[in-house]
Amino acid sequence: MSSVANTLRRSTRFASKHPRVGLGILLSGPLLWLLVVYVGSLALLIISAFFKLQEFTGKATTELTLSNLDEVATESAYLMMVLRSIGIATAATAICFALALPVGFYISKLAKSWAKRGLVVAMLLPLWAGYLVKAFALRAVFEPGSEFGNGGFLKNTIGWSPGFGYLAVIITLAYMWFPYMFLPIYTGFERLPESLLDASSDLGAGSIRTFFSVMMPMLVPSIAAGSIFTFSLSLGDYITVKIVGGTVQMVGNIIERALLAPNQPLAAAFTLWPIGIMVVYLGVMARLGAFKNL
Amino acid sequence: MKSMRKLLAISAIGVLILSACGGGDDGSGALEELGDGEGAVNVIAWAGYIEDGSTDPAVDWVTGFEAETGCEVNAKYANSSDEMVELMQSGEYDAVSASGDATLRLIAGGDVAPVNLDLIPNYADVFADLKDKLWNSKDGVAYGVPHGRGANVLVYNTEAGAAPDSIKAMFEADSPYAGKISVYDAPIYIADAAVYLMATQPDLGITNPYSLDQTQFDAAIAALETQKSIVGQYWALYTDQQASLEAGSVTLGTSWQIIVNLAKGNAAKIEATKPKEGATGWSDTWMVSSKAKHPNCAYMWLNHIISPQANAGVAEWFGEAPSNAKSCDLTADANHCANFHATDASYWGDVWYWTTPTAECLDGRDVECVPYTEWVNAWNKLRA
Amino acid sequence: MQISNRSQFSLRATTYGVLVILYTPLLLVLILSFNTANSLTWPPRGFSTHWWSTFLDVQSAREALFSSTRLAFIAMVIAVVLGSMLSFALQRFEFYGKNSLSFLAVLPIALPGIVTGVALRNTFVRFGFDLGFISVVAGHTTFCIVVVHNNVVARLRRISPNLREASADLGANSLQTFRFVTWPLVRSSVFAGAILAFALSFDEVVVTTFTAGAGIQTLPQWILNNFSRPNVLPYVTVVATIVMVISLPIAWLAQRLADPPNDKLV
Numbered sequence: 001m002s003s004v005a006n007t008l009r010r011s012t013r014f015a016s017k018h019p020r021v022g023l024g025i026l027l028s029g030p031l032l033w034l035l036v037v038y039v040g041s042l043a044l045l046i047i048s049a050f051f052k053l054q055e056f057t058g059k060a061t062t063e064l065t066l067s068n069l070d071e072v073a074t075e076s077a078y079l080m081m082v083l084r085s086i087g088i089a090t091a092a093t094a095i096c097f098a099l100a101l102p103v104g105f106y107i108s109k110l111a112k113s114w115a116k117r118g119l120v121v122a123m124l125l126p127l128w129a130g131y132l133v134k135a136f137a138l139r140a141v142f143e144p145g146s147e148f149g150n151g152g153f154l155k156n157t158i159g160w161s162p163g164f165g166y167l168a169v170i171i172t173l174a175y176m177w178f179p180y181m182f183l184p185i186y187t188g189f190e191r192l193p194e195s196l197l198d199a200s201s202d203l204g205a206g207s208i209r210t211f212f213s214v215m216m217p218m219l220v221p222s223i224a225a226g227s228i229f230t231f232s233l234s235l236g237d238y239i240t241v242k243i244v245g246g247t248v249q250m251v252g253n254i255i256e257r258a259l260l261a262p263n264q265p266l267a268a269a270f271t272l273w274p275i276g277i278m279v280v281y282l283g284v285m286a287r288l289g290a291f292k293n294l
Numbered sequence: 295m296k297s298m299r300k301l302l303a304i305s306a307i308g309v310l311i312l313s314a315c316g317g318g319d320d321g322s323g324a325l326e327e328l329g330d331g332e333g334a335v336n337v338i339a340w341a342g343y344i345e346d347g348s349t350d351p352a353v354d355w356v357t358g359f360e361a362e363t364g365c366e367v368n369a370k371y372a373n374s375s376d377e378m379v380e381l382m383q384s385g386e387y388d389a390v391s392a393s394g395d396a397t398l399r400l401i402a403g404g405d406v407a408p409v410n411l412d413l414i415p416n417y418a419d420v421f422a423d424l425k426d427k428l429w430n431s432k433d434g435v436a437y438g439v440p441h442g443r444g445a446n447v448l449v450y451n452t453e454a455g456a457a458p459d460s461i462k463a464m465f466e467a468d469s470p471y472a473g474k475i476s477v478y479d480a481p482i483y484i485a486d487a488a489v490y491l492m493a494t495q496p497d498l499g500i501t502n503p504y505s506l507d508q509t510q511f512d513a514a515i516a517a518l519e520t521q522k523s524i525v526g527q528y529w530a531l532y533t534d535q536q537a538s539l540e541a542g543s544v545t546l547g548t549s550w551q552i553i554v555n556l557a558k559g560n561a562a563k564i565e566a567t568k569p570k571e572g573a574t575g576w577s578d579t580w581m582v583s584s585k586a587k588h589p590n591c592a593y594m595w596l597n598h599i600i601s602p603q604a605n606a607g608v609a610e611w612f613g614e615a616p617s618n619a620k621s622c623d624l625t626a627d628a629n630h631c632a633n634f635h636a637t638d639a640s641y642w643g644d645v646w647y648w649t650t651p652t653a654e655c656l657d658g659r660d661v662e663c664v665p666y667t668e669w670v671n672a673w674n675k676l677r678a
Numbered sequence: 679m680q681i682s683n684r685s686q687f688s689l690r691a692t693t694y695g696v697l698v699i700l701y702t703p704l705l706l707v708l709i710l711s712f713n714t715a716n717s718l719t720w721p722p723r724g725f726s727t728h729w730w731s732t733f734l735d736v737q738s739a740r741e742a743l744f745s746s747t748r749l750a751f752i753a754m755v756i757a758v759v760l761g762s763m764l765s766f767a768l769q770r771f772e773f774y775g776k777n778s779l780s781f782l783a784v785l786p787i788a789l790p791g792i793v794t795g796v797a798l799r800n801t802f803v804r805f806g807f808d809l810g811f812i813s814v815v816a817g818h819t820t821f822c823i824v825v826v827h828n829n830v831v832a833r834l835r836r837i838s839p840n841l842r843e844a845s846a847d848l849g850a851n852s853l854q855t856f857r858f859v860t861w862p863l864v865r866s867s868v869f870a871g872a873i874l875a876f877a878l879s880f881d882e883v884v885v886t887t888f889t890a891g892a893g894i895q896t897l898p899q900w901i902l903n904n905f906s907r908p909n910v911l912p913y914v915t916v917v918a919t920i921v922m923v924i925s926l927p928i929a930w931l932a933q934r935l936a937d938p939p940n941d942k943l944v
Contacts, residue, residue, distance in 0.1 A: 030764035057403030128925035133918035137703035149542015236790015262380035336892035
């Protein structure tokens with residue numbers, strides 16, 4: 001035991017004297033993984049978007065061509081679909097935000113302390129329930145039915161259902177990702193220093209003024225962080241769309257279709273859209289301080 | 295700029311790596327001799343083809359096979375022919391039940407190996423008009439064994455009006471079923487639009503719905519665009535269409551007999567029929583991968599699934615005509631083969647089996663036909 | 679802050695309203711697991727305990743459960759090690775490329791799962807690497823690392839450097855400082871990150887679909903596979919209910935770890 005401890009002691013002393021080595025050791029594992037495996041794969045994917053497809057067999061060759069990118073960037077049907085996907089993701093994120101803010105505020109500031117943890121767990125527990133099952137449960141909720149059949153939960157309970165389509169997709173996506181927006185916002189509320197809020201009311205600001213001028217600016221990083229998950233998960237989703245979307249298709253669906261066609265280079269070309277959108281989105285969120293407060 | 299040069303260098307290396315590694319080796323020829331089972335077999339199939347009693351204890355043609363051969367069957371269910379082609383390209387699977395629109399692509403891509411028919415004794419009993427067809431053989435060499443065949447039926451709700459007998463109800467904007475129509479979500483469905491045009495626009499001159507020149511193809515896409523406004527559901531999963539049929543959200547659609555049977559089992563008021571203008575259909579072939587890791591078990595499975603008892607079981611469960619002539623005496627319903635026209639050649643006269651469209655027109659015309667990749671692109675744009 | 683009674687009431691109503699909306703579909707799942715019919719349609723057609731009583735006989739469900747648990751556990755362990763290492767590196771050191779690395783560290787969860795899945799699959803297939811257990815572990819570990827990293831780095835940021843300095847002043851070497859000062863403060867965030875990583879991996883379906891080989895079937899894949907097979911569909915509701923019930927104490931524990939009672943860290 002002591003020889004192991006000795007070696008450990010000596011190596012940590014060495015590492016403290018030579019911080020770069022310590023850094024190197026710490027970084028080697030994760031760096032290898034992230035850079036080589038993940039980013040490398042992304043790079044290869046992007047490169048494969050330039051490959052030509054051998055028509056009949058559906059296999060990618062290594063001849064270079066711009067036709068995939070051309071198709072993906074200029075075809076109006078696809079451009080509309082990308083815009084619609086962004087719209088749906090934004091709507092779902094907005095709904096999550098609109099609900100998470102009051103709920104986070106209530107649980108953090110107004111709920112009784114014995115109820116707080118229970119409420120937080122209750123808000124987060126659906127995350128554990130399983131994505132696919134929730135999607136199919138919501139399918140049973142939205143089923144429109146008709147005069148020839150029963151329809152789903154909504155139809156039977158309140159007599160009306162939006163049916164499968166954009167509204168169902170947006171509501172389902174908001175439902176799925178609500179916990180991801182709730183948690184950072186709740187944590188943000190929890191970390192607001194009481195002193196600042198007291199100071200604000202000491203200076204004569206009413207609750208509304210305090211909320212918008214003091215609390216919200218400090219919450220922006222948390223909101224930004226939460227929105228990253230919600231937006232990106234909604235943007236790339238294709239399973240929910242298949243289940244409750246009716247005839248609606250989003251960018252994730254077209255990627256899956258292209259991949260299964262099989263036309264892997266075209267699928268890779270399509271992925272450039274969500275990659276590009278998310279890089280821009282992350283840039284904006286970084287400016288809002290999301291990374292300091294993930 | 296330094297970063298630009300770095301980026302170019304990385305890309306260049308990437309392309310070099312990829313070009314060096316591209317393209318695996320195509321499989322060798324057919325299996326020469328049947329050895330011992332390898333203990334497992336990975337199979338890609340349509341849902342319903344591999345029943346081991348978990349769906350219905352009486353429906354089981356797998357457990358007996360596993361006990362007898364020691365080959366555990368790992369089933370991967372695919373929802374379309376395209377998906378089957380893509381999965382087979384990964385080389386992870388040993389056998390596949392490919393429809394006619396997948397088989398030729400698999401053969402051309404080198405993903406399946408020729409089949410040594412001497413190792414499959416049950417092949418002798420297969421119906422003669424399923425052997426050596428365009429979609430399951432090449433230059434006289436067999437690439438698989440026939441599984442069975444069926445038509446894409448028209449399912450309708452019996453309470454929604456008089457029973458439809460025409461494909462027009464699926465395509466016309468003033469269809470009484472508008473908004474509650476269910477369409478199969480795959481590019482091959484364009485052929486159904488072509489069948490519709492064969493009946494309603496004969497001057498287009500379509501003789502084979504998989505053999506469309508650009509004008510005919512554009513007309514088919516136009517028909518599908520019109521149809522889009524009356525479609526309620528594009529289905530890929532059985533359970534999707536089944537649930538909607540039961541709930542009444544769908545009152546008309548293209549379907550398979552198995553879905554109709556399952557929904558009827560839940561008291562859905564539906565029936566199925568073949569439209570008078572004809573229909574598309576499929577004739578599936580069991581094929582062996584050229585990269586199969588369990589070739590012996592794969593061959594044993596092929597022999598088993600076309601054996602009289604098993605083939606009767608799957609034909610009845612799925613609702614199709616069996617490929618083994620002896621199966622007709624073994625079905626639980628004595629009329630099964632009659633109902634599914636297993637021996638009635640005239641029924642299949644206007645059923646167009648799924649086939650892969652090629653640039654070289656399948657009906658032998660001298661013009662250029664639209665190849666399948668264009669079908670895929672057009673379908674993607676339609677659905678976007 | 680002074681909140682009017684009316685505002686308090688509407689906030690409370692919103693909170694409980696959201697709870698109702700969140701749990702109604704889950705309740706439907708529970709009810710449908712007792713349905714006689716074999717499809718997931720509402721309303722249920724009858725009451726039957728058939729699915730519950732025969733569920734344990736479904737071999738594929740048991741295997742899928744085991745497969746998922748094993749996969750999630752391994753991904754979690756690797757992610758804990760690598761993710762914590764990454765957090766310490768990013769928090770404690772300044773170096774060239776630090777901002778880029780922070781950005782990269784978010785990508786696996788910021789990019790949609792389908793992009794990650796397609797990219798990894800492309801790489802594995804091109805290099806002739808067999809899709810199997812290792813490939814799916816690689817896929818899962820990628821986003822699990824990020825989850826652990828987020829948790830740990832958030833905690834590390836809130837630990838004052840004064841504590842480490844004080845420990846050194848008192849004569850401890852860096853190993854002792856880590857063991858007696860840093861680790862007790864950080865460990866709950868590591869555990870919380872680990873539990874969250876486990877949960878994500880257990881439920882993940884998109885990356886899994888693209889990276890798992892023929893012989894692997896995780897629980898979400900089993901569920902998806904069974905959506906193609908009508909008469910096995912209700913077992914999905916049984917499995918879902920069981921997983922939900924088992925998750926309740928785990929989720930509670932995770933939340934408890936993430937928020938230590940003593941939230942003021944010098």
